[in-house]
Amino acid sequence: xxxxxxxxxxxEMLSPRLTRWPLDPQVAHRNAFRQPIMKAPVQTxxxxxxxxFPDDASLAEAARRGDRRxxxxxxxxxxxxIGKVLAWLLGPxxxxxxxxxxxxxxxxxxxxxxxxxxxxxxxxxxxAVHVARKRIRKRRRWAWLHFVSPDQVQDTAVEGRxxxxxxxxxxxxxxxxxxxxxxxxxxxxxxxEGLELENIATTIEMSLSTVNRRLxxxxxxxxxQAVRHPALRERVQGGARWTSP
Amino acid sequence: MDESVSWSRExxxxxxxxxxxxxxxxxxxxxxxxxxFEQRRRREPKRTASRLMFLAAAAxxxxxxxxxAGLWHLRSRAMGFEVASNRGAVLKWVEPREGEETPLRFSDxxxxxxxxxxxxxxxxxxxxxARFELGRGRAIVxxxxxxxxxxxxxxxxxxxxxxxTQFNLAxxxxxxxxxxxxxxxxxxxxxxxxxxxxxxxxxxxxVLQPPAxxxxxxxxxxxxxxxFANGTLLAEPDTTGSPDPGAEPGSSQGKGGPASLTWSExxxxxxxxxxxxxAEAAGFxxxxxxxxxxxxxxxxxxxxxxxxxxxxxxxxxxxxRRFPGSSEAGRATFMLGLMASQSGNRLAxxxxxxxxxxxxxxxxxxxxxMGRLLEAYHAAGDTSGARSVAQRYLATYPxxxxxxxxxxxxxRP
Numbered sequence: 001x002x003x004x005x006x007x008x009x010x011x012e013m014l015s016p017r018l019t020r021w022p023l024d025p026q027v028a029h030r031n032a033f034r035q036p037i038m039k040a041p042v043q044t045x046x047x048x049x050x051x052x053f054p055d056d057a058s059l060a061e062a063a064r065r066g067d068r069r070x071x072x073x074x075x076x077x078x079x080x081x082i083g084k085v086l087a088w089l090l091g092p093x094x095x096x097x098x099x100x101x102x103x104x105x106x107x108x109x110x111x112x113x114x115x116x117x118x119x120x121x122x123x124x125x126x127x128a129v130h131v132a133r134k135r136i137r138k139r140r141r142w143a144w145l146h147f148v149s150p151d152q153v154q155d156t157a158v159e160g161r162x163x164x165x166x167x168x169x170x171x172x173x174x175x176x177x178x179x180x181x182x183x184x185x186x187x188x189x190x191x192x193e194g195l196e197l198e199n200i201a202t203t204i205e206m207s208l209s210t211v212n213r214r215l216x217x218x219x220x221x222x223x224x225q226a227v228r229h230p231a232l233r234e235r236v237q238g239g240a241r242w243t244s245p
Numbered sequence: 246m247d248e249s250v251s252w253s254r255e256x257x258x259x260x261x262x263x264x265x266x267x268x269x270x271x272x273x274x275x276x277x278x279x280x281x282f283e284q285r286r287r288r289e290p291k292r293t294a295s296r297l298m299f300l301a302a303a304a305x306x307x308x309x310x311x312x313x314a315g316l317w318h319l320r321s322r323a324m325g326f327e328v329a330s331n332r333g334a335v336l337k338w339v340e341p342r343e344g345e346e347t348p349l350r351f352s353d354x355x356x357x358x359x360x361x362x363x364x365x366x367x368x369x370x371x372x373x374x375a376r377f378e379l380g381r382g383r384a385i386v387x388x389x390x391x392x393x394x395x396x397x398x399x400x401x402x403x404x405x406x407x408x409x410t411q412f413n414l415a416x417x418x419x420x421x422x423x424x425x426x427x428x429x430x431x432x433x434x435x436x437x438x439x440x441x442x443x444x445x446x447x448x449x450x451x452v453l454q455p456p457a458x459x460x461x462x463x464x465x466x467x468x469x470x471x472x473f474a475n476g477t478l479l480a481e482p483d484t485t486g487s488p489d490p491g492a493e494p495g496s497s498q499g500k501g502g503p504a505s506l507t508w509s510e511x512x513x514x515x516x517x518x519x520x521x522x523x524a525e526a527a528g529f530x531x532x533x534x535x536x537x538x539x540x541x542x543x544x545x546x547x548x549x550x551x552x553x554x555x556x557x558x559x560x561x562x563x564x565x566r567r568f569p570g571s572s573e574a575g576r577a578t579f580m581l582g583l584m585a586s587q588s589g590n591r592l593a594x595x596x597x598x599x600x601x602x603x604x605x606x607x608x609x610x611x612x613x614x615m616g617r618l619l620e621a622y623h624a625a626g627d628t629s630g631a632r633s634v635a636q637r638y639l640a641t642y643p644x645x646x647x648x649x650x651x652x653x654x655x656x657r658p
Contacts, residue, residue, distance in 0.1 A: 075282070080274065084265065088261065088265075165262075172256070188257075191257025191260075192260050236256065
């Protein structure tokens with residue numbers, strides 16, 4: 001069926017009476033065209049299923065009610081950030097997936113305790129700190145089984161294209177592994193995640209003065225060890241970066 | 246900043262840059278998600294490097310060299326890439342100056358063109374693809390489709406998963422605005438404001454801006470795509486095939502003097518409104534009746550990009566009638582379903598997606614068509630139709646973007 005200039009060619013509007021399956025390719029061209037595909041150019045359209053939870057408060061509210069879709073959305077929206085926080089706190093660890101899962105399981109079980117719904121991410125971060133602390137303490141208890149338990153073998157999570165960077169990351173976490181857990185937490189949250197001190201105090205549930213004190217001690221302790229390590233010496237003394245900015 | 250602590254912030258930033266490795270984090274997130282929501286443990290084969298390391302744990306030197314040898318073996322199979330004809334380096338930022346553009350070319354034929362003022366880098370690369378981070382600005386992307394290809398593009402908090410396609414990606418970090426313009430193929434996007442991974446196909450533009458709580462899917466504008474103004478920096482995406490030598494010369498010539506461009510030249514230069522105007526001036530229906538399959542697809546896509554749905558439908562319809570069974574006709578069938586779906590004509594959308602699945606059971610849009618068909622049945626309230634498609638979908642694409650919808654349809658009594 002040829003269309004003449006100036007006439008719209010419409011895609012047929014399927015009548016409910018017509019059989020949908022299987023299709024006859026000729027049917028489309030026998031039936032009368034009924035409606036234009038596009039009455040006007042469609043420029044934008046709000047997709048109602050794209051933003052069912054436009055902010056964390058509405059998301060947390062729905063998740064607290066047990067809305068499965070909301071809980072999935074909580075995960076999809078925040079898992080990457082929580083995964084990074086855990087990875088920064090733990091260093092290379094074969095149990096990162098388990099720790100991520102544990103954070104969200106805890107969150108789903110204790111959603112009723114979340115008072116400020118808008119502070120969902122910060123609350124999840126607090127849970128992540130607890131989970132990381134538990135994991136680090138467990139690792140230290142099992143450290144003497146290093147050559148026995150495969151769990152203790154560091155995986156290749158830090159492999160990269162810059163050997164200096166790989167060595168420096170490993171050296172950093174070796175030093176952090178030797179530090180008290182709370183000092184390690186404060187050091188990582190401040191310097192790797194980049195949190196302000198007040199946020200650290202909230203996340204880690206300490207007073208601001210305690211955070212300040214522990215951060216100062218952590219940086220002194222870290223620097224004292226780092227200057228003895230070839231991969232870190234220049235960095236802590238203000239030397240060249242591993243990679244170009 | 247106090248010198249005594251600036252070293253720690255610098256060090257911390259570099260740690261954050263290099264740890265965790267993106268692939269490691271992705272795998273951990275995927276595994277945690279499965280355990281949380283699907284309650285099945287995926288059997289993860291122990292990584293070769295970990296196994297090697299464990300077996301060689303008692304001999305430290307063997308551990309180091311064995312692991313390094315394993316990594317070098319993997320690395321030797323990875324793709325290479327160039328940045329403006331120089332050998333590219335992973336994790337190195339590329340920042341073309343304002344008014345300039347920088348091309349990145351990969352050994353599999355894929356390419357990324359960075360606009361001036363942008364900042365981006367290749368984070369990781371292996372034999373299957375690469376992970377690309379857009380810090381700010383706009384990238385014009387063309388990924389070679391291969392069965393095993395897997396590319397990931399990150400823009401701010403968003404991820405675009407790619408198998409083989411062409412698109413423009415933009416991220417404005419200042420206002421946290423994400424924009425994806427699909428030129429060919431389909432991708433999956435995850436990130437803030439998206440309740441579940443969202444599939445975006447050719448012809449669609451996705452804009453997300455969490456601070457303003459806005460999200461939209463629309464047709465792209467007719468403005469020329471930056472980076473292709475001179476059309477010479479990168480190979481043109483071949484969406485239409487070579488011009489049909491059997492096409493009548495008069496059907497593709499626009500009116501005007503020898504210096505004026507033809508509709509097809511305008512379309513290839515992404516000047517879509519002008520292309521459709523030129524085609525109409527030359528006789529749109531006549532072009533539909535005589536042009537080759539490649540030209541017809543070019544015309545139809547151009548009309549769609551120009552917002553001229555009726556003309557797009559006319560050209561797609563002509564493609565299907567004149568070249569039944571061809572890949573161009575398959576694309577036309579799918580695009581008609583998409584256009585019907587976007588305009589709210591659910592039943593027409595059903596028809597076109599069902600046709601596509603029947604005629605192209607292994608086509609490039611099969612998964613997307615089946616998912617959209619499921620959406621259309623579900624939205625139309627046709628429970629039996631939805632259940633039938635949901636079963637087929639889960640049997641074929643258990644991890645596809647519409648798997649959750651399929652599961653929820655089947656879970657209902």
